[in-house]
Amino acid sequence: MPDESVRTSANELKFRDPSQARALADRLSGLCEEIAREPISVMHVCGTHEQAIAKYGLRTILPKSLDLIMGPGCPVCVTDMPEVDEAVVLAEDGALIATYGDMLRVPGTAKSLADAQAEGARVEVVYSAAQAVELARSMQQEVVFFASGFETTAVATAAIALQDDLPPNLSILSAHKYVPPAMEIVAQIPATQVEGFLAAGHAATITGWGIFEPLAERYKIPVVVAGFEPLDILAGLVRLVELVKDGTPAVDNMYPRCVTREGNRVAQEQMWRVFRTVGGRWRGIADVPDGNLRLRPEYAHLDARVRFEIDIRRLWQLAPSALAEKCICGAIMSGLASPSDCELFGKECDPENPVGACMVSSEGTCKIWYQYGGRPDL
Amino acid sequence: MMVRPGIGPQPRDERVTLKHGAGGRAMRMLIEETLAAGFLDGSTDEIGLAALDDGAALLIGDRWLVVTTDSHVIHPIFFPGGDIGRLAIAGTVNDLAVMGATEVLGLTSAMVIEEGFLHSDLERIQHSMQEACREAGAKIVTGDTKVMGRGELDGIIINTTGVALADAVVSDAGLSSGDRILLTGPIGDHGIALMAARRGLGLEGDLRSDVAPLNGLIRRALDTAKGAITAMKDPTRGGLASALTEMAEKSQVGIVIEDAAVPVTPVVRSAAEILGLDPFHIANEGVAVIGVRPDAADAVLAAVRAHSLGQSCAIIGTCTDEHPKRLILDTGIGRRLVTEPEGEPLPRIC
Amino acid sequence: MCLGVPGRVLRVEGLIATVDFWGLKRQVRLDVVDEPVQPGDYVLNHVGFAIRRIPAEEIQETLSLYEELLRAGESDMMAADVRGEIEASPESADSGEPDA
Structure with missing residues (x-):
């Protein structure tokens, strides 16, 4: 087919029309005025939502009375220090660590993978899990795929694990996370003022929107699944605020081109064949019950935690940063505080010398605030 | 597994890491705090180290001698659109040109070569240096060659120094409120082409580096502007975001960029979306940013567009008194701050 | 949290599709896609894997969904201001006045 037609039709998938965006923002303002109190607090639980909100400058057109809180939506940010430590130890012990670019600078107890790399360890950034396989095939050295991400990314790791021609020097260190239990945790926090959730469209592409129904029912809170183009996000917010206004704790899907009620059953089947929640x-x-995805015992031969003895305690003898104590990433990711509430923000902690994980990931709340100015008056 | 000798625990930040060479704030801090220490006295009219500009400008009588130096390391050495030789010439010629020195007196070329490097590759590099010199109307007047043992460096390093005379110099700090910002071509071509070639990303399409000497194009802009050009810079490592941030900070103005006006080719835009990168953060080797007084902006735009390397030149923004030292992007929907990348941009997944 | 980019399938060979992303091509694996994929289909790519076949009719549905949201807010003065040329629909009557 001619290239030009391809380009034109793919552009239909970019929902970025400025006049439509302004019309949706005006509708949002109208709704907030009708509710006539502030703040109206809603939470998104997806770093890519925040990324898009920041990239298109959406915060500057949202009504002042709408408080759009960034929740625990970045799988990189919530990767715990001991998980990073495991990758660091494996790298220092001579394995090549293949991982996604976002993971490189996530601080462990004493150092990040980037620090280990500066000291001579081999760390390769890959775009796809499939690249880690190719990397292992091309060398003798042990290759450990340090796999991170929510269910959306976990299905790619599962597909790799199910491949039957894997090179013997490849193993997987899973730091994958599973979203639904974390939303539950946030909904349970007594101080949480969250009146509605904007759910992540790409995780829901896998799990389906039906998975949020028990949450909406149990906590009497509306959930709207939204996509990632500026119009998707604004439309999702309009729908969510409509539900807040009407007091309807329903689940609504504003991303039907990718999300169905049941989700992607093929992907789910493969994911659960390979992973279990712990x-x-x-x-x-x-502690998030069922929040981590780990390889099932049937895949022990691929599991780096089984194949290698990983003694991360040696890293703990190094003095961890005293600044870490003051970091309030936890409160920020739970929606209880803003980056500007943190005494380290922009001073001891910035994207070049991150203390907490929220400053590391390109989708980390603090990094985005630092980069894009939070809610600046522009 | 064996514990590898030599890799022990180290406190953070005692070592230079790759981010210190990535062209952003970390690199400027390294230069300011360590490498340029003791040379930062900026009390004269001349442009020296204190200015941290693209090069130096020294007064000789009533003319300026402009000097710049650059070491080039790149992987892969041959890439779509160019190679390390073309890069070495264009990079140095462009650093001179954006200071207003478009007539190159001479270039030096110092090569450090790894033992085992192929003769045929050297010839290829030499040939493209000649070709780039021809395009720039420049010549190499002296050089130096060293060979180091296998594994002691990655292939080849080329250092080029350039000298030129100019009647007037243009700094990167001369913007004032109301000045328009011109960008001479599409951004991101070089960095995306290199990343695709280097990381085996499997991207197929017309991704080519834009590496080219710009002194001819800039001469045209200067001649047309007749003194109305207030600042110039080439947005190499760190991308357009770093270049404009530096210009805004040094000039004490705010810069507002219209996103829709910034030229980006469809393939680069697409690659950036797939990899989760911001084209503003990606390196360029064949475009320049030109600050122009408002009344001369259209004439300079027309002059640059008439040049073969400037066909997609556009006025992308305006300097303002508001938000001094800030770079603000008008996305068409809302506004946001643009900040510099820290470290080399990496593909991200989430 | 998950960067997903839609593209159009050019070719399918077994579990690998060649996908066009606005002029740039990349191979995308089909191991976990929800439905069989053919040339001409849109897919959503995440880290080199298609995680969804996007039905063409759903793209149109998204657009009408947004139209509907805006129509519901037609009586909102500011929205009406921007979209003055579009007439208010009957169901907008119950969405209230801005100062209600």
Whole structure:
């Protein structure tokens, strides 16, 4: 087919029309005025939402009375220090760590993978899990794929694990996280003022929007699934505030081109064949029951935690940063504080020398505030 | 597994890391705090280290001698759109040109070569240096060659120094409120092409570096502007975001950029979306940012567009008294601050 | 949290599709996609894997969904100001006046 037609039709998928965006923002203002109190607090639980909100400058056109809180939506940010430590130890012991670019500078107890790399360890950034396989195939050295991300990314790791021709020197260190239990945790926090959730469209592409129904019912809170183009986000917010206004604790899907009620069953089947949920700490949040995805015993031969003895205690003898004590990433990710409430923000902690994980990931709340000015008066 | 010798625990920030070479704030801090220490006395009219500009400008009688130096390391050495030789010439010629020195007196070329490097590759590099010199109307007047043992460096390092005379110099600090910002071509081509070639990202399409000497184009802009050009810079490492931030900070103005006006080719835009990168953070080697007084902006735009390397030149923004030292992007929907990348931009997934 | 980019399928060979992303091509694996994929289909790509076949009719549905939201808010003065040329629909009557 001719290239030009391809380009034109793919552009239909970019929902970015400025006049429509302004019309949606005006509708949002109208709704907030009708509710006539402030703040109206809603939370999104997705770093890519925050990224898009920041990228298109959406915060500057949102009504002042709408408080759009960034929740625990970045799988990189919530990767706990001991998980990073495991990758660091494996790298220092001579394995090549293949990982996504976001993970490179996440602080561990004593150092990040980037620090380990500066000291001579081999760390390769990959775009796709499939690249880690190719990397292992091309060398003798042990290659450990340090796999992070929510269910959306976990299905790619699962597809790799299910491949039958894997090179013997490849293993997987899973730091994958599972979103639904974390939303539950946030909804349970007594101080939380959150009146509605904007759910992550790409995680929901896998799990389906039906998975949020028990949450909406139990906590009497509306949930709207939204996509990532500026119009998707604004439309999602309009719908969410409509539900808040009407007091309807329903689940609504504003991203039907990607999300169905049941989700992607093929992907779910593969994911659950390879992974099981285990409880564990999400950095700065809490222990999240069923919040971590780990390889099932059937895949022990691929599991770096089984294949290698990983003694991360040696890192703990190094003095961890005293600043870490003052970091309030946890409160920020739970929606209880803003980056500007943190005494380290922009001073001891900035994107070049991050203390907390929220400053590391491109979608981390603090990094985005630092980069894009939070809610600046522009 | 064996514990590898030599990798022990180290406190953070005792070592230079790759981010210190990525062209952003970390690199400027390294230069200001360590490398330029003791040379930062900026009390004269001349442009020296204190200015941290693209090069130096020294007064000789009533003319300026402009000097710049640059070491080039790149992987891969040959990439779509160019190679390390073309890069070495264009990079140095462009650093001179954006200071207003478009007539190159001479270039030096110092090469450090790894043992085992192919003769044929050296010839290829030499050939493209000649070709780039021809395009720039410049010549190499002296050089130096060293060979180091295998594994002691990655292939080849080329250092080029350039000298030129100019009647007037243009700094990167001369913007004032109301000045328009011109960008001479699309951004991101170089960095995206290199990343695709280097990281095996599997991206197929017309991704080519824009590396080219710009002195001819800039001469045209200067001749047309007749003194109305207030600042220039080439947005190399750190991308347009770093270049404009530096210009805004040094000039004490705010810069508002219209996102829709910034030229980006469809393939680069697409690659940036797939990889989760911001084109403003991606390196360029064949475009320049030109600050122009408002009344001369259209004439300079027309002059640059008439040049073969400036066909997509656009006026992308305006300097303002508000938000001094800030770079603000008008996205068409809302506004946001643009900040510099820290470290080399990496593909992200989430 | 998850960067997803839509593209259009050019070719399918087994579990690998060649996908066009606005002029740039990349191979995308089909291991976990929800439905069979053919040339001409849109897919949502995440880290080199298609995680959803996007039905063409759903793109149109998204647009009408947004139209509907705006129509519901037609009586809102500011929205009406921007979209003055569009007439208020009957169902907007119950969405209240801005100062209600």
